[in-house]
Amino acid sequence: MPREQLQVLNALDVAKTQLYHFTAIVIAGMGFFTDAYDLFCVSLVTKLLGRIYYHVDGHEKPGTLPPNVAAAVNGVALCGTLAGQLFFGWLGDKMGRKRVYGMTLLIMVICSLGSGLSLSSERNSVIACLCFFRFWLGFGIGGDYPLSATIMSEYANKKTRGAFIAAVFAMQGFGILGGGMVGIVVSAAFNSAFKSPTYAVNPITSTPQQADYVWRIIVMFGAIPAALTYYWRMKMPETARYTALVAKNAKLAASDMSKVLQVEITAEEEKLEQITEERGNQFGLFSKAFLHRHGLHLLGTTSTWFLLDIAFYSQNLFQKDIFTAVGWIPPAKTMNAIEEVYKIGRAQTLIALCSTVPGYWFTVAFIDHMGRFAIQLMGFFFMTVFMFALAIPYQHWTLKENRISFVVMYAFTFFFANFGPNSTTFIVPAEIFPARLRSTCHGISAAAGKAGAIIGAFGFLYAAQNQDKNKTDAGYPPGIGIKNSLIVLGVINFLGMLFTFLVPESKGRSLEDLSGENEEEEGETELAQQTRSNQTVSV
Numbered sequence: 001m002p003r004e005q006l007q008v009l010n011a012l013d014v015a016k017t018q019l020y021h022f023t024a025i026v027i028a029g030m031g032f033f034t035d036a037y038d039l040f041c042v043s044l045v046t047k048l049l050g051r052i053y054y055h056v057d058g059h060e061k062p063g064t065l066p067p068n069v070a071a072a073v074n075g076v077a078l079c080g081t082l083a084g085q086l087f088f089g090w091l092g093d094k095m096g097r098k099r100v101y102g103m104t105l106l107i108m109v110i111c112s113l114g115s116g117l118s119l120s121s122e123r124n125s126v127i128a129c130l131c132f133f134r135f136w137l138g139f140g141i142g143g144d145y146p147l148s149a150t151i152m153s154e155y156a157n158k159k160t161r162g163a164f165i166a167a168v169f170a171m172q173g174f175g176i177l178g179g180g181m182v183g184i185v186v187s188a189a190f191n192s193a194f195k196s197p198t199y200a201v202n203p204i205t206s207t208p209q210q211a212d213y214v215w216r217i218i219v220m221f222g223a224i225p226a227a228l229t230y231y232w233r234m235k236m237p238e239t240a241r242y243t244a245l246v247a248k249n250a251k252l253a254a255s256d257m258s259k260v261l262q263v264e265i266t267a268e269e270e271k272l273e274q275i276t277e278e279r280g281n282q283f284g285l286f287s288k289a290f291l292h293r294h295g296l297h298l299l300g301t302t303s304t305w306f307l308l309d310i311a312f313y314s315q316n317l318f319q320k321d322i323f324t325a326v327g328w329i330p331p332a333k334t335m336n337a338i339e340e341v342y343k344i345g346r347a348q349t350l351i352a353l354c355s356t357v358p359g360y361w362f363t364v365a366f367i368d369h370m371g372r373f374a375i376q377l378m379g380f381f382f383m384t385v386f387m388f389a390l391a392i393p394y395q396h397w398t399l400k401e402n403r404i405s406f407v408v409m410y411a412f413t414f415f416f417a418n419f420g421p422n423s424t425t426f427i428v429p430a431e432i433f434p435a436r437l438r439s440t441c442h443g444i445s446a447a448a449g450k451a452g453a454i455i456g457a458f459g460f461l462y463a464a465q466n467q468d469k470n471k472t473d474a475g476y477p478p479g480i481g482i483k484n485s486l487i488v489l490g491v492i493n494f495l496g497m498l499f500t501f502l503v504p505e506s507k508g509r510s511l512e513d514l515s516g517e518n519e520e521e522e523g524e525t526e527l528a529q530q531t532r533s534n535q536t537v538s539v
Contacts, residue, residue, distance in 0.1 A: 190214050
């Protein structure tokens with residue numbers, strides 16, 4: 001039997017869309033803008049780092065990062081993100097969402113600046129400093145995932161909750177777009193250095209001192225939006241669901257939400273005490289009761305996010321290699337170092353503008369109509385289709401006349417990733433678990449995703465090294481490397497589609513109904529029954 005809901009929580013569930021909803025979206029969303037910018041801007045500068053620090057004097061070809069260094073630069077922030085998601089997810093349930101929320105931003109500001117401030121000219125010191133700060137930058141970014149999702153889900157009404165959480169996550173698309181645009185502006189501003197007579201002898205392999213400023217400015221820029229958001233994060237009240245259901249302070253929850261909603265809300269301290277007594281000793285994360293009620297849900301959210309991020313981060317971090325492979329970005333030996341940053345930034349911006357950003361906002365528009373389950377299943381399906389369509393006739397796409405078609409189809413994989421599982425895997429874990437474990441379970445799910453991202457980053461790099469060397473001078477080096485990688489990503493997306501059947505639909509229901517917090521302890525929750533029904537349908 002469902003219990004009677006606290007008035008403060010019911011008021012949040014039925015509240016009309018108000019200014020505070022949009023304020024919360026902007027405050028949480030700016031964190032995700034910064035997250036995406038910081039994680040993906042490194043793809044703009046890795047080739048430039050190779051030219052600056054690994055060029056051999058007298059060698060005609062531009063310098064490149066050794067595979068182990070490239071893997072470290074690309075993957076170390078993901079390792080930090082995984083650790084941060086687990087730690088801050090747990091801390092958000094122990095200390096409260098608001099108290100931890102500011103910590104993550106401070107870490108991001110400090111480490112964004114630190115990433116570009118290695119003053120040594122010795123390459124090992126520069127790379128070591130960059131990797132050190134990018135690990136801790138990722139640690140702060142990791143905390144933003146469970147906290148932003150949980151805060152937005154606990155602030156939102158049940159009718160448009162999916163759109164609000166999706167809007168926060170959609171700022172990731174603007175972060176990717178912003179990274180490309182900053183790369184374009186900074187590289188264009190510094191490119192005149194290569195036109196100086198000093199470098200007229202060999203403008204391709206020569207790299208002026210000013211080029212060292214380009215990558216530093218790009219990676220440090222991420223501190224600006226994070227710093228601008230800090231004050232407003234500290235002004236947000238703690239969520240009523242944490243205050244009432246976890247901290248057991250009905251009076252403060254009612255007071256905070258009365259100011260936010262601008263309505264009078266009764267504290268209902270006696271009702272909260274009664275609910276607390278009825279629940280008795282609540283089950284923990286590692287209990288049999290949790291396994292029975294939410295074990296399949298946690299398996300569904302972790303597995304789908306894990307599989308999705310293998311594909312998604314492979315695509316984003318190494319799209320420059322794929323575009324070079326099919327000739328859309330010219331070979332490095334045909335342009336100078338900063339021109340290469342400009343053209344990589346231009347390609348990233350175009351893909352983000354035409355497919356990545358629209359995909360996020362399609363999710364915002366349709367998620368509360370179509371539901372999470374349908375969008376996630378659809379996204380995985382079309383990602384699988386387009387990956388195989390690119391991989392199987394791969395040599396066909398390397399022909400010059402087919403390159404634009406390749407880029408268009410590749411863009412569709414980004415569109416359906418974002419109008420699909422990249423958004424829903426972020427939303428669902430913030431809705432279906434109990435308030436006292438919500439941030440922790442979201443952190444675990446997100447960390448599983450980052451484990452997939454690490455596999456994607458290192459795995460794709462290894463595959464890209466396995467290329468047909470005879471193609472190198474032709475301008476599209478990978479023969480078997482890129483093709484096999486795309487086939488593997490297609491298989492992974494198909495598996496993600498299958499594991500989606502473990503994830504329940506959460507559209508239009510209160511968080512307490514979804515998590516079973518309104519249910520008596522006996523029997524199985526409706527959500528668990530629904531998951532089993534999904535499994536039956538899949539069979």
